[in-house]
Amino acid sequence: MQPLDVKVVEQVLAWLNNSQPVWFCTVLSTWGSSPREPGSLFAACSASEWVGSLSGGCVEDEFLAQLGSPESLQPVAIQRYGDGQSNGEIKLPCGGILTVCVEYIQPTKTWVNHFEDYLDAIRGRRLLTRTIDLKSADVSLSPASVSQSPVDWQGGESPVFVRIGPAKRLIIAGISPVAEYCVQFALALGFEVIVCEHRQEELARVTLSGCQIVPVFPADYILQPDAVHGQTAIVSLTHDARVDDTTMLDAVNTNAFYVGVMGSKRTSRNRAERLQRIGQLDDQTLAKIHMPIGLDIGSKTPAEIALAVMADIVAKYRAVH
Numbered sequence: 001m002q003p004l005d006v007k008v009v010e011q012v013l014a015w016l017n018n019s020q021p022v023w024f025c026t027v028l029s030t031w032g033s034s035p036r037e038p039g040s041l042f043a044a045c046s047a048s049e050w051v052g053s054l055s056g057g058c059v060e061d062e063f064l065a066q067l068g069s070p071e072s073l074q075p076v077a078i079q080r081y082g083d084g085q086s087n088g089e090i091k092l093p094c095g096g097i098l099t100v101c102v103e104y105i106q107p108t109k110t111w112v113n114h115f116e117d118y119l120d121a122i123r124g125r126r127l128l129t130r131t132i133d134l135k136s137a138d139v140s141l142s143p144a145s146v147s148q149s150p151v152d153w154q155g156g157e158s159p160v161f162v163r164i165g166p167a168k169r170l171i172i173a174g175i176s177p178v179a180e181y182c183v184q185f186a187l188a189l190g191f192e193v194i195v196c197e198h199r200q201e202e203l204a205r206v207t208l209s210g211c212q213i214v215p216v217f218p219a220d221y222i223l224q225p226d227a228v229h230g231q232t233a234i235v236s237l238t239h240d241a242r243v244d245d246t247t248m249l250d251a252v253n254t255n256a257f258y259v260g261v262m263g264s265k266r267t268s269r270n271r272a273e274r275l276q277r278i279g280q281l282d283d284q285t286l287a288k289i290h291m292p293i294g295l296d297i298g299s300k301t302p303a304e305i306a307l308a309v310m311a312d313i314v315a316k317y318r319a320v321h
Helices: 004-017 058-065 109-122 177-188 200-205 218-222 241-251 265-279 302-320
Strands: 022-031 041-046 049-052 076-081 097-105 128-132 139-143 151-153 160-164 169-173 192-196 212-214 232-236 258-261
Touching: 004 022, 004 041, 004 049, 004 109, 022 151, 022 160, 041 058, 058 076, 058 097, 109 128, 109 139, 109 160, 169 177, 169 218, 169 241, 177 192, 177 302, 192 218, 218 241, 232 241, 232 302, 241 258, 241 265, 258 302
Parallel strands: 169 192, 169 232, 192 212, 232 258
Antiparallel strands: 022 041, 022 097, 041 049, 076 097, 128 139, 128 160, 151 160
């Protein structure tokens, strides 16, 4: 399992490279309790072949039922779901409303190149703005900034601006019982998960599915180009001071939005003293590290600790995005 939007763009490229036209959908705006946020993706090449999500089921079924109609073959169109006034009077069970930009894309080299650049961006290499001209159906990519909204659309035939960039990433330093649950929770939350584990005995002990396992010392991976971007959280969960401390010394100097390490309050105080002494970290830099890691929910078991860790990460992510 990979972040859903990465899977969507990968599949779009596969269809285009197989000479299949594609319907490519981007959520532009939501109102109420819509299940997917602006910028979310969905794509299909037929009523039976699709990837991604718009609403969790009801909107997708309505959309797929209309594929092949004259209206669905327009190069670009805006569709609205949930208001009970269009698209078969469909209403979302959650009571929300969403507006979707639908593009009908032909399998040309130009479009393949476009989506290769798109994929490159959401894999972490670039931050781009995708501009869709609703009048001409022209689409372009240009540099973006982190201050831009995920989607900027003023309604009507005004251009659509979609910020595309790295998918959420979680780097876990070391395999442990808590790490195993963090992998499961993070995947369900749409994170790309990378586990760094250099200890051969741990690699042999555990089978983790859905994530990338990198058999190197965590700090060595973090220092690699493109390993960490602004959508990255880094956590160390080993109880091995050599691994945890070294990971924190490198992680705190990246642009990761969350850095945390597991340990009791006493362990965390001792670690803070070591990091200041060994790494010469000032108070402001040291304060970036969440230790003890996770929300204080009275967690005891590995699953509860992992839940607290991921809840803290999500809270921090929502506070800055």
